Amino acid sequence: MKASIKTYVWILVAVVLTTGCSDWLDYSPKDQYVKKQQFSTVDGFYSAVNGVYNRIASNTLYGQNLSYGMIDILAQRYTPGSNNSNSLNYLWSTYDYSSTNLQASIDAIWKEAYSTILNVNVILGALEEQNGVLTQKDMELIKGDCLALRAFIHFDLLRLFGPNYNDGSAEQPAIPYNNSDKAQAHELLSSRQFIYDYLMPDLNLAEELLKEADPILTEGVLNSNNENGNNYRRYRQLRLNYFAVILMKARVHLWAKDYTNALTEAERLIGDDYVKTNFPFVDSDKLLGSISPDRVFSSEVLFGLYNADRESIYSDNFDGTNLSGAALLQPKAGYIQQLFNQADYRFLSQWRANGNLYSFCKYAKISYNEENPPFYAFLMPLMRISEAYYIAAESSIMKDPSNLMAGITAAQTYLTPIKQARGIGLPGMFELLTEHSKEYLREFWGEGQIFFMLKRNNQGLNNLYNANTDGSITATYQLPLPASEQENR
Incomplete structure (x- = not known):
């Protein structure tokens, strides 16, 4: 790249701030003049979109809590020491939702998520009033992107604060879906209504729009700067692009136990040669023996975030040589050796030995030329192509319980490419059911999906963390609505 992605993103942030975008976005715009000025140019629209993506990369949301932090602690990935029983890490690990500190953190996540959704809705509202500022392609691209982002954030809120989806719980009031650009209270919807209405x-509308406008369909991921300096339509892995929307639909159908449609959407990605070309499984040469290892397997990422502070994640959370107690996020001794085949590329590239313990180093700093850092040096994955294979495997098994053997056979065909891409062999047929859960643990550590897999399957973890069921823990998988939300009811 002629200029680093790091420089590019912060230039966009500066544009957002200098145009006053942060003012009207944060305060549910009353100053119509400022709003009109913001959306009077193409740059104004794209800088506003960049602003909301930058916002979800905050530590409150996907920069920490909903990727490697709170969400993985809830999934019992770590054993935070109890030397500080008031630390958030320790409180999350014990599901102490009555704690004042934890309630404040839950409230912050809720408010930041819905505030960001409101910002997205403001952009969507401005699109309806833009009167020729944008070309048709730009309008479709921005609208598709914003609709997908609105759905993406809402869905994770549902999975956190709503019940596990089943016939009994699907009709219970869960959380609101905000599709308005006005700051107002919205009714609590049932999970079924939330998803399908x-x-x-x-x-669906996002997919329709992006099919017409997303450059990823004709030009690929575009992970380099444009020579004319206009990068708004580039870096498609940093946006909820057309293919990410398809995976999102598969993810939603799986949560709703609609295994037939989950499989259909997943197969759209798995069977697409264009997807295989543009999102290939990582080259092992870029992992092992490289001074700049691609530990996030960036070629496989359908959607992720740019995090300018990613290099501090390891030193602030996982460095077992310098951290201890509740500040250190580290699995129990012996667990990583039990979980991984020692030849697994994920084990070899994403874990660092520290005596008889292992430290998670997926986000540790890598060596690179400061003038031209690799794209993956600041990338935090949130959706990757391997998830389509796992969804297809699980859906094949679950969609017809009366024909379990056929489902397991089909699941093996989906898991084989993943196992081969990770440098290991396929488990035996009768190991496949437990192995599938363990694969989520290996594949999505630090990416926010393990907790949702456990909740979706009503699955707990015993003291060995080996994915055995522990029914006593599953009741803690639904976060309480924050007091600020309940007070508005």
Whole structure:
């Protein structure tokens, strides 16, 4: 790249701030003049979109809590020491939702997520009033992107604060779906209504729009700067692009136990040669023996975030040589050796030995030329192509319990490419059911999906963390609505 992605993103942030975008976005715009000025140019629209993506990369949301932090602690990935029983890490690990500190953190996540959604809605509202500022392609691209992002954030809120989806719980009031650009209270929707009346229509329309406008369909991921300096339509892995929307639909159908449609959407990605070309499994040469290892397997990422502070994640959370107690996020001794085949590329590249313990180093700093850092040096994955294979495997097994053997056989065909890409062999047929859960643990550590897999399957972890069921823990998988939300009811 002629200029680093790091420089590019912060230039966009500066544009957002200098145009006053942060003012009207944060305060549910009353100053119509400022709003009109913001959306009077193409740059104004794209800088506003960049602003909301930058916002979800904050530590409160996907920069920490909903990627490697709170969400993985809830999934019992770590054993935070109890030397500080008031630390958030320790409180999350014990599901102490009555704690004042934890309630404040839950409230912050809720408010930041819905505030960001409101910002997205403001952009969507401005699109309806833009009167020729944008070309048709730009309008479709921005609208599709915003609809997908609105659905993406809402869905994770549902999975956190709503019940596990089943026939009994699907009709219970869960959380609101905000599709308005006005700051106001919205009714609590059931999970079924939330998904099928609001979330899926957003995703379907996003897919329709992006199919017409997303450059990823003709030019690939575009992970380099444009020579003319206009990068708004580039770096498609940093946006909820057309292919990410398809995976999102598969993810939603799986949560709703609609295994037939989950499999259909997953197969759209798995069977697409264009997807295989543009999102290939990582080259092992870029992992092992490289001074700049691609530990996030960036070629496989359908959607992720740019995090300018990613290099501090390891030193601030996982460095077992300099951290201890509740500040250190580290699995129990012996667990990583039990979980991984020692030849697994994920083990070899994403874990660092520290005596008889292992430290998670997926986000540790790598060596690179400061003038031209690799794209993956600041990338935090949130959706990757391997998830389509796991969804297809699980859906094949679950969609017809009366024909379990056929489902397991089909699941093996989906898991084989993943296992080969990770440098290991396929488990035996009768190991496949437990192995699938363990694969989520290996594949999505630090990416926010393990907790949701456990909750979706009503699955707990015993003291060995080996994915055995522990029914006593599953009741803690639903976060309480924050007091600020309940007070508005």
